[in-house]
Amino acid sequence: MAHRALLRPVRLAPSSGFGRTCRIARPFSTVIDAPISAAAQQVPPAAPSNAGSVFSDAVNATGPRTNWTKEQIAEVYNTSLIELTHGASTVHRRFHDPAAIQMCTLMNIKTGGCSEDCSYCAQSSRYNTGLKASKMVDVESVLEAARVAKANGSSRFCMGAAWRDMRGRKTNLKNVTAMVKGVRALGMEACVTLGMIDAEQAKELKNAGLTAYNHNVDTSREHYPSVITTRSYDERLATINNVQNAGIHVCTGGILGLGEKPQDHVGLIYTVATLPAHPESFPVNALVPIKGTPLGDRISKGETKTIAFDAILRTIATARLVLPTTIIRLAAGRHTMREEKQMMCFMAGANAVFTGEKMLTTACNGWEEDKAMFERWGLRPMEVEETMGGKEELAEKAAVQPAGAEAQSSSTQPTTA
Numbered sequence: 001m002a003h004r005a006l007l008r009p010v011r012l013a014p015s016s017g018f019g020r021t022c023r024i025a026r027p028f029s030t031v032i033d034a035p036i037s038a039a040a041q042q043v044p045p046a047a048p049s050n051a052g053s054v055f056s057d058a059v060n061a062t063g064p065r066t067n068w069t070k071e072q073i074a075e076v077y078n079t080s081l082i083e084l085t086h087g088a089s090t091v092h093r094r095f096h097d098p099a100a101i102q103m104c105t106l107m108n109i110k111t112g113g114c115s116e117d118c119s120y121c122a123q124s125s126r127y128n129t130g131l132k133a134s135k136m137v138d139v140e141s142v143l144e145a146a147r148v149a150k151a152n153g154s155s156r157f158c159m160g161a162a163w164r165d166m167r168g169r170k171t172n173l174k175n176v177t178a179m180v181k182g183v184r185a186l187g188m189e190a191c192v193t194l195g196m197i198d199a200e201q202a203k204e205l206k207n208a209g210l211t212a213y214n215h216n217v218d219t220s221r222e223h224y225p226s227v228i229t230t231r232s233y234d235e236r237l238a239t240i241n242n243v244q245n246a247g248i249h250v251c252t253g254g255i256l257g258l259g260e261k262p263q264d265h266v267g268l269i270y271t272v273a274t275l276p277a278h279p280e281s282f283p284v285n286a287l288v289p290i291k292g293t294p295l296g297d298r299i300s301k302g303e304t305k306t307i308a309f310d311a312i313l314r315t316i317a318t319a320r321l322v323l324p325t326t327i328i329r330l331a332a333g334r335h336t337m338r339e340e341k342q343m344m345c346f347m348a349g350a351n352a353v354f355t356g357e358k359m360l361t362t363a364c365n366g367w368e369e370d371k372a373m374f375e376r377w378g379l380r381p382m383e384v385e386e387t388m389g390g391k392e393e394l395a396e397k398a399a400v401q402p403a404g405a406e407a408q409s410s411s412t413q414p415t416t417a
């Protein structure tokens with residue numbers, strides 16, 4: 001009598017913009033007016049018996065699936081935030097060690113002068129942001145920065161270039177492959193983000209040992225044309241396809257705060273959740289407003305609102321439930337987030353950060369600050385061996401040993417949940 005699970009309506013958050021109610025089962029865990037026996041008090045509360053709803057199926061999933069519908073993701077996204085974050089945390093603990101946060105350090109290897117018109121970006125040559133364009137940096141300075149990052153606990157080094165694509169950049173690509181080899185030789189994961197690449201270029205990067213390629217879809221298919229006009233959503237997806245086919249891990253996510261609606265957060269997650277395999281990494285950036293860019297200027301005029309924290313948290317928690325094995329990266333915008341808010345994101349499933357001296361052109365949380373936060377909250381840097389790439393590498397090594405050790409791949413190929 002004391003612990004009955006009843007099906008009762010849960011109001012969807014008004015800020016979610018969907019304004020519906022859904023039914024999920026929640027337990028009444030106390031009966032106020034009846035005395036509780038000593039024996040009953042020792043019985044742990046029954047788990048919520050909400051089996052059968054999209055949300056509970058996601059909470060109980062045993063593996064990733066790529067057949068999500070937009071409506072199903074919307075249902076997860078619109079679950080009350082208190083239930084959503086708890087569900088996300090449950091899934092997080094099934095697939096990841098909640099104390100392990102991947103520390104990744106960024107380096108801009110080619111700053112500014114980009115021909116694209118991404119309306120948020122400091123590096124587009126179309127906007128007067130005051131940023132000075134520069135040539136590609138040399139291989140040794142990249143490796144020096146990677147050594148410093150490793151000494152400070154980063155296990156992944158990400159190199160970004162302000163290019164639309166790699167067409168006609170043979171020498172640049174050669175230099176990038178040398179950087180990738182050098183970073184990998186340090187025992188770190190290597191990630192690059194160079195704009196659009198074709199199948200051949202992806203193969204070259206794979207042969208150099210590249211762990212992951214970052215190429216964000218940024219937002220939903222519907223909202224994309226109001227953010228970028230110089231390339232299409234499908235061009236973005238074509239590069240992701242080339243990367244995936246070359247056997248390189250995909251890092252693809254988005255930016256929140258581009259003037260989009262809640263359904264665009266759902267649309268963003270839907271795009272990546274229905275790729276042939278889930279991305280290894282899903283970065284969640286909050287717009288860093290840059291003076292001189294269309295979006296930065298709209299924010300300063302009050303025409304576009306800064307993204308609310310509950311929307312960031314809701315997006316992270318939904319991504320965790322929909323992409324259970326993916327690393328969810330709390331990316332740009334973390335710098336202005338209080339520690340308690342960052343912790344809520346980690347508790348809702350985020351498990352990677354960018355850390356170090358700088359993002360690409362903007363400020364980043366420094367190593368010392370992050371180390372102190374980790375210490376306070378019982379977090380630790382994720383080891384290379386714990387990541388998808390690291391596990392695969394161990395399995396490959398085991399497979400070539402004559403001892404007959406079995407190779408176990410932890411790829412995110414779809415399974416039935």
Ligand code: SAM
Nearest residue numbers: 120121161162163193195216285286287288332
């Ligand atoms: N040119 C490459 C490309 O577009 O893929 C790589 C560099 S680009 C700067 C990498 C990602 O950083 C973008 O896709 C975007 O998601 C994110 N980004 C860029 N400027 C940002 C800003 N002001 N605030 C938040 N995220 C930003």
Ligand code: DTB
Nearest residue numbers: 160214283331332359360361362
């Ligand atoms: C990602 O999603 N965010 C990072 C990384 N991938 C390359 C870049 C964020 C850039 C923030 C704005 C800047 O520093 O210019």
Ligand code: SF4
Nearest residue numbers: 114116118121124162
């Ligand atoms: Fe260029 Fe990338 Fe910036 Fe777009 S986001 S302007 S492609 S550097």
